[in-house]
Amino acid sequence: MRSIRQPSVLPGFALTFGFTTFFLSTIVLIPLAALVLMTASMHWQEFLHVVLSPRALGSYRLSFGASMLAATINLVFGFIIAWTLVRYEFPGRKLIDALIDMPFALPTAVSGIALTSVFAENGWIGSYLHTLGIKVAYTWVGVTVALTLIGLPFAVRSVQPALLEVQRDLEDAAETLGAGWFYVFRRIILPTVLPALLTGFTLAFARAVGEYGSVIFIAGNLPMKTEITPLLIVIRLEEFDYKGAAALGFVMLVISFVVLLTINMLQAWGRRRIVAVSH
Amino acid sequence: MSITLDQVTKRYQGVPVVNDVSLDIGDGEFFVLLGPSGSGKSTLLRAIAGLAGVDHGRISLHGRDVTHVAARERGVGLVFQNYALFRHMTVADNIEFALRVRRMRAKDRRKRRQELLRLVALEGMDQRLPAQLSGGQQQRVAVARALAHNPEVLLLDEPFGALDAKIREELRRTIRQVQRELGITTVLVTHDQEEAFALADRIGVMNLGRLLEMGRPHELYTRPATRFVATFLGAANLILARQTRDGIRFGQASVAASASMPGLFHADREHEVVAVVRPEEIEIAPARDRLASSYLTQGEVQELLFTGALERIRIRIDEGAEGAGISSDGSGSALLEATRTQHEQRAFRIRPGQQVIVGVRRIHVLPTPLSSFTACAPTDGLARALLHEPLLAELALRMKTRISTRVEPRLGMPGANGEAQAAFAGTTVIASHADAVFQVEWLLQRGAEEILILPRDTASPQRVLIHWTDPALRRATLAVSASILRHLSAEALYVDILPEQTPVAQRSHGMRALLDARSEAQAVHGLEMRTELHFGEVSGELSRRLAELPGQMLILGIRESSALAAPLGPLFSSGRWPVLIVHRQHEGAAEPAGS
Numbered sequence: 001m002r003s004i005r006q007p008s009v010l011p012g013f014a015l016t017f018g019f020t021t022f023f024l025s026t027i028v029l030i031p032l033a034a035l036v037l038m039t040a041s042m043h044w045q046e047f048l049h050v051v052l053s054p055r056a057l058g059s060y061r062l063s064f065g066a067s068m069l070a071a072t073i074n075l076v077f078g079f080i081i082a083w084t085l086v087r088y089e090f091p092g093r094k095l096i097d098a099l100i101d102m103p104f105a106l107p108t109a110v111s112g113i114a115l116t117s118v119f120a121e122n123g124w125i126g127s128y129l130h131t132l133g134i135k136v137a138y139t140w141v142g143v144t145v146a147l148t149l150i151g152l153p154f155a156v157r158s159v160q161p162a163l164l165e166v167q168r169d170l171e172d173a174a175e176t177l178g179a180g181w182f183y184v185f186r187r188i189i190l191p192t193v194l195p196a197l198l199t200g201f202t203l204a205f206a207r208a209v210g211e212y213g214s215v216i217f218i219a220g221n222l223p224m225k226t227e228i229t230p231l232l233i234v235i236r237l238e239e240f241d242y243k244g245a246a247a248l249g250f251v252m253l254v255i256s257f258v259v260l261l262t263i264n265m266l267q268a269w270g271r272r273r274i275v276a277v278s279h
Numbered sequence: 280m281s282i283t284l285d286q287v288t289k290r291y292q293g294v295p296v297v298n299d300v301s302l303d304i305g306d307g308e309f310f311v312l313l314g315p316s317g318s319g320k321s322t323l324l325r326a327i328a329g330l331a332g333v334d335h336g337r338i339s340l341h342g343r344d345v346t347h348v349a350a351r352e353r354g355v356g357l358v359f360q361n362y363a364l365f366r367h368m369t370v371a372d373n374i375e376f377a378l379r380v381r382r383m384r385a386k387d388r389r390k391r392r393q394e395l396l397r398l399v400a401l402e403g404m405d406q407r408l409p410a411q412l413s414g415g416q417q418q419r420v421a422v423a424r425a426l427a428h429n430p431e432v433l434l435l436d437e438p439f440g441a442l443d444a445k446i447r448e449e450l451r452r453t454i455r456q457v458q459r460e461l462g463i464t465t466v467l468v469t470h471d472q473e474e475a476f477a478l479a480d481r482i483g484v485m486n487l488g489r490l491l492e493m494g495r496p497h498e499l500y501t502r503p504a505t506r507f508v509a510t511f512l513g514a515a516n517l518i519l520a521r522q523t524r525d526g527i528r529f530g531q532a533s534v535a536a537s538a539s540m541p542g543l544f545h546a547d548r549e550h551e552v553v554a555v556v557r558p559e560e561i562e563i564a565p566a567r568d569r570l571a572s573s574y575l576t577q578g579e580v581q582e583l584l585f586t587g588a589l590e591r592i593r594i595r596i597d598e599g600a601e602g603a604g605i606s607s608d609g610s611g612s613a614l615l616e617a618t619r620t621q622h623e624q625r626a627f628r629i630r631p632g633q634q635v636i637v638g639v640r641r642i643h644v645l646p647t648p649l650s651s652f653t654a655c656a657p658t659d660g661l662a663r664a665l666l667h668e669p670l671l672a673e674l675a676l677r678m679k680t681r682i683s684t685r686v687e688p689r690l691g692m693p694g695a696n697g698e699a700q701a702a703f704a705g706t707t708v709i710a711s712h713a714d715a716v717f718q719v720e721w722l723l724q725r726g727a728e729e730i731l732i733l734p735r736d737t738a739s740p741q742r743v744l745i746h747w748t749d750p751a752l753r754r755a756t757l758a759v760s761a762s763i764l765r766h767l768s769a770e771a772l773y774v775d776i777l778p779e780q781t782p783v784a785q786r787s788h789g790m791r792a793l794l795d796a797r798s799e800a801q802a803v804h805g806l807e808m809r810t811e812l813h814f815g816e817v818s819g820e821l822s823r824r825l826a827e828l829p830g831q832m833l834i835l836g837i838r839e840s841s842a843l844a845a846p847l848g849p850l851f852s853s854g855r856w857p858v859l860i861v862h863r864q865h866e867g868a869a870e871p872a873g874s
Contacts, residue, residue, distance in 0.1 A: 041444050169363035173421075174351045176357040177377035178428060187376075214729045 017072035035253065050247045058224040059232045061247075062140055064255060066228075067208035070147035071155075073195060074204045078155025085156075086163040100156050103149050108213030115146055123155045138220030143228065146214045151204030158200030162193040193268050202263045209256055281306050281344070281464035282432060284373075286337035289322055295768060296331060297323050298488035299336070299807035307462040309455070315511070316486035321436055326435050327466065329353045330448075341431055350480045353432075356425030360437040362417045365410040370396075370420050371405040377428035379420045395423040398457055403866040409814055415446035422454065428459070433458070435467040438575060439474065451477060472512050484508045487849060490805070500557075504646055505765060507678050509555045514616050516556040516677060518723070519651050520644075521704070523549045527642060531573050550728065551650040551704035554681070555643040561617035562638040563592070565627060572638035580633045585636065590615045590624050648758045648861075649729065651705035652682040655688045655722070665728050668692070670737045670857060677766040682708075691718035703727035710735070711857070716848035723862055729759065730860040739858050740832035745773045746821060747836030752863055753796060756836030761804030763834065771798065771808040776820045786812075818847050825856045836861045 011143040085097055119126040119136040166189055173215045174184045212230040229252055236245035282304040289297040297319040304310045314318040327329040329350030338346050340408045345353050355663035362598040365373050374395055378388045397404050399419040409417055440445040458465050475482050476496045492508045503509040521528040564570045594615040653664035662684035691714050706729040709718050714731055722730055747756045764771055773796050777789045793810040801805040813820045825831050
């Protein structure tokens with residue numbers, strides 16, 4: 001028991017643990033359990049038929065593929081943006097810093113409409129891309145753009161504090177020891193901010209998988225091609241096929257859980273290498 | 280020479296943080312850069328390491344000009360205050376970092392690592408992570424890491440700053456030992472004078488971006504040339520005194536210049552000087568005939584503090600009858616700091632409130648030409664108003680000197696030169712206004728040697744113009760200018776003016792004079808000074824140059840005391856720039872050299 005009940009500043013382990021369980025149960029566990037129960041009431045064959053239908057498989061591929069891609073894009077560009085904001089002093093820095101959070105505040109439907117109008121074939125950017133033969137709106141590319149937009153704040157905000165902690169001295173030390181900038185980046189900066197980068201990636205990914213509002217405007221929603229799983233679930237619901245919707249939801253739940261767990265474990269492993277093993 | 284800095288200047292947003300530093304550090308020397316925070320010492324170290332570029336000047340390492348060479352190619356090892364260890368790497372990986380970058384083979388790396396760990400007494404710690412080590416151990420790793428690639432120069436930036444006293448001393452010893460063993464040229468930056476004394480072969484003291492003085496620790500401690508160094512290197516009583524042909528006078532007491540008081544110099548003219556008396560050079564006795572040293576004054580014990588080996592005493596002293604008095608800290612309070620050993624305490628026990636006789640064993644006179652400031656005006660109110668002038672207040676504060684007031688109802692009025700007056704000592708300060716020129720003449724006739732004319736609300740100048748009307752005044756004017764510029768972060772510009780109709784053949788003499796002035800400023804005072812040659816009439820040319828930009832000040836050396844009004848008057852009454860007049864009537868050979 002000693003290892004569970006650590007003494008703490010806040011009193012009442014029993015009380016706080018009780019609250020934790022209560023909240024987790026009402027808000028997360030019980031609804032999820034209901035989902036699982038609903039699914040469990042299906043026949044095995046019926047279940048497989050729903051979740052392995054070509055339309056469902058196509059939507060998984062788009063949902064998770066585009067989310068993975070968007071999170072990866074955010075990982076790279078989020079890092080660059082965070083780096084710029086942390087390391088450089090320039091006019092308008094505060095403004096840009098505030099702009100990062102806009103996708104948080106905007107109703108997702110609004111960003112979806114905005115993106116669609118800009119990237120449509122007759123939109124500001126879309127018309128130029130169209131002449132180059134690139135179609136964005138109503139393709140999987142558009143889905144990725146939307147998911148990148150809504151995930152960006154997560155990536156930037158996770159990396160920013162970690163970058164603040166990378167002391168300039170570390171880079172200076174490495175430089176006097178003979179390291180070039182790429183070596184410094186690879187061996188000093190990256191390992192230090194890796195856990196934060198992974199967190200940002202995870203959050204952006206998780207947000208993208210669950211995203212609905214902004215995507216349905218830009219996606220075009222062609223079955224098998226540009227239809228995301230959340231939309232498919234909504235369609236099933238509108239057909240009053242609750243079980244089918246629940247089955248698809250269950251699949252999303254399992255895949256998301258596996259991905260998040262993997263990243264978390266990666267992170268824990270990374271952190272253990274940095275912080276002392278035995279204190 | 281291992282490290283040579285030649286007129287290195289580094290600016291941040293136009294303000295020089297390292298101002299014209301020239302320095303030679305020998306092979307295997309342990310050099311300590313000492314200064315308060317913000318003095319530019321860390322920036323200078325970073326410039327040597329190549330982490331900060333310089334705006335002007337040259338840096339050479341072992342004869343190789345590295346001014347524009349990147350840090351990673353300079354071959355220096357740098358140790359930081361906060362260790363800057365790579366926390367995700369083991370001790371071994373940290374130490375081998377530089378070797379890995381250089382693609383050394385694993386076997387050789389391991390061998391080198393073992394050597395280094397032995398050197399810093401951390402054998403067997405190879406596989407630890409930095410977080411598993413104490414602060415002192417982490418800094419040892421940092422030292423080992425900085426030495427791994429056999430750098431030609433080891434640079435340490437406040438390496439003990441984050442450690443507690445005991446560890447600090449231990450690590451200090453290790454670093455000194457390692458430095459001796461390797462014979463590596465080392466520069467350490469610190470604000471702690473005790474640390475500097477303990478480690479340094481030579482110390483360089485920095486303040487306001489300037490390297491004020493350099494020397495061996497003992498030399499700097501006993502014979503500082505500037506107020507700043509005198510007070511920064513341990514406690515010091517700064518005392519205003521009069522230097523005469525046969526010694527130093529404090530009030531009524533005269534301390535003979537004798538062999539027992541090295542550092543005194545003779546002068547052929549009597550003038551006010553700043554004397555340094557270290558607390559441990561003060562003797563306290565119950566009566567004058569019990570004093571083993573020279574009598575200084577008497578006073579009342581104000582405070583006694585037992586600090587273990589030493590007893591610290593503050594003595595409130597009687598102001599001298601002449602009013603020249605003694606000032607210990609510039610606040611105007613007349614307190615003397617003294618320390619006594621156990622042995623001295625046993626010989627004569629004292630308690631607070633007791634009257635004692637104070638003697639001095641050793642006095643050092645600063646070779647600075649500026650001693651105290653006296654605000655002088657026809658009424659008390661006007662004199663007091665001068666005290667609040669920002670430039671004067673700033674100078675007095677930085678110079679840790681005293682400002683007093685003096686009321687002269689007849690200041691600037693003609694005639695009535697007969698009555699005997701107290702001499703004008705130090706720098707006399709007057710306000711700038713239409714009649715300033717008459718006041719200047721009046722003061723010059725009464726022997727004032729330095730006169731500062733202040734317009735209202737003058738801020739610290741960015742540029743100081745220097746000019747003398749007679750070549751014989753060069754030395755005195757430069758000495759005063761150097762002294763002023765040590766306390767202000769301004770640039771110096773010497774302006775020489777030849778008459779318009781100077782024949783072309785003689786114009787080269789003007790150029791010679793410029794070069795002479797410049798080299799004397801550099802060689803004697805370490806002052807970097809730009810020069811300009813103008814043709815025309817003195818007052819007009821100077822006024823024109825001063826009016827060009829705000830934030831300028833004029834330092835003017837003059838010889839004659841009468842018939843001044845006509846040619847130079849407009850300079851004093853403009854009300855737009857401060858003027859410091861340096862007046863020497865018979866400039867002799869005994870003017871203090873050195874800065």
